[in-house]
Amino acid sequence: xxxxxxxxxxxxxxxxxxxxxxxxxxxxxxxxxxxxxxxxxxxxxxxxxxxxxxxxxxxxxxxxxxxxxxxxxxxxxxxxxxxxxxxxxxxxxxxxxxxxxxxxxx
Amino acid sequence: xxxxxxxxxxxxxxxxxxxxxxxxxxxxxxxxxxxxxxxxxxxxxxxxxxxxxxxxxxxxxxxxxxxxxxxxxxxxxxxxxxxxxxxxxxxxxxxxxxxxxxxxxxxxxxxxxxxxxxxxxxxxxxxxxxxxxxxxxxxxxxxxxxxxxxxxxxxxxxxxxxxxxxxxxxxxxxxxxxxxxxxxxxxxxxxxxxxxxxxxxxxxxxxxxx
Numbered sequence: 116x117x118x119x120x121x122x123x124x125x126x127x128x129x130x131x132x133x134x135x136x137x138x139x140x141x142x143x144x145x146x147x148x149x150x151x152x153x154x155x156x157x158x159x160x161x162x163x164x165x166x167x168x169x170x171x172x173x174x175x176x177x178x179x180x181x182x183x184x185x186x187x188x189x190x191x192x193x194x195x196x197x198x199x200x201x202x203x204x205x206x207x208x209x210x211x212x213x214x215x216x217x218x219x220x221x
Numbered sequence: 222x223x224x225x226x227x228x229x230x231x232x233x234x235x236x237x238x239x240x241x242x243x244x245x246x247x248x249x250x251x252x253x254x255x256x257x258x259x260x261x262x263x264x265x266x267x268x269x270x271x272x273x274x275x276x277x278x279x280x281x282x283x284x285x286x287x288x289x290x291x292x293x294x295x296x297x298x299x300x301x302x303x304x305x306x307x308x309x310x311x312x313x314x315x316x317x318x319x320x321x322x323x324x325x326x327x328x329x330x331x332x333x334x335x336x337x338x339x340x341x342x343x344x345x346x347x348x349x350x351x352x353x354x355x356x357x358x359x360x361x362x363x364x365x366x367x368x369x370x371x372x373x374x375x376x377x378x379x380x381x382x383x384x385x386x387x388x389x390x391x392x393x394x395x396x397x398x399x400x401x402x403x404x405x406x407x408x409x410x411x412x413x414x415x416x417x418x419x420x421x422x423x424x425x426x427x428x429x430x431x
Contacts, residue, residue, distance in 0.1 A: 211272075
């Protein structure tokens with residue numbers, strides 16, 4: 116550890132930055148609750164809510180979890196694989212949307 | 222003519238002798254755990270979404286009061302606990318152990334608030350609305366299975382997080398543990414908050430009774 120000490124520089128956002136991120140997250144949450152009571156088709160609602168959630172997740176990962184201030188290699192090691200696997204899970208989406216129309220009497 | 226010796230000093234971070242990510246190994250280990258845990262929750266949320274999309278008569282039973290109000294306050298509690306956790310890491314990085322301990326205690330209190338509200342909400346659903354993991358009055362049995370499965374696994378993570386923070390907190394107060402240990406505990410806590418950012422809209426808001 117000792118020889119690495121100078122390599123690991125502590126670069127951290129300031130407290131006002133954290134407070135701003137926190138307020139932004141609260142506002143985005145309020146927008147989500149508001150959206151839940153708008154009469155829009157399910158798929159549009161799902162996209163809007165998930166879009167806002169991805170923004171919130173990015174803020175938490177980038178600032179609270181400090182990833183924005185880590186080396187790019189850490190991000191590249193961890194996240195492309197995660198995103199790829201999550202996208203792979205979309206494979207069954209077509210089956211899920213088709214299922215209601217395949218029921219007898221549908 | 223002597224053997225040519227390459228004496229150029231390597232500057233790549235990947236040639237050994239130093240940490241290529243410029244993080245300590247505990248932090249990298251926690252990141253690996255978080256990524257694998259993120260896949261677990263993704264799979265659960267995808268299973269829920271598919272069950273939902275393939276059932277047009279999926280129930281939307283959550284009344285504004287108490288369910289949506291409760292879950293919104295729970296979201297507020299978790300987001301605030303993330304802020305106090307960041308403050309704990311900040312204090313620890315500046316060598317202020319007493320302040321770090323207090324911020325961790327505040328984080329645990331917010332986490333306990335979350336669990337308390339969540340259990341109240343669960344008991345309300347179980348006792349008053351008669352929802353169980355296997356059945357509910359609204360016709361799609363998978364509703365209870367996915368609801369209790371996803372929120373239950375998340376609540377387990379919160380409870381483990383409170384215990385983890387409790388261990389870190391007593392160590393910090395007794396001059397044990399380094400700043401990096403608090404930071405690694407913080408990573409776990411923020412991840413639990415992060416998962417709720419997907420559970421809240423998908424499980425609660427999409428099922429709000431309009």
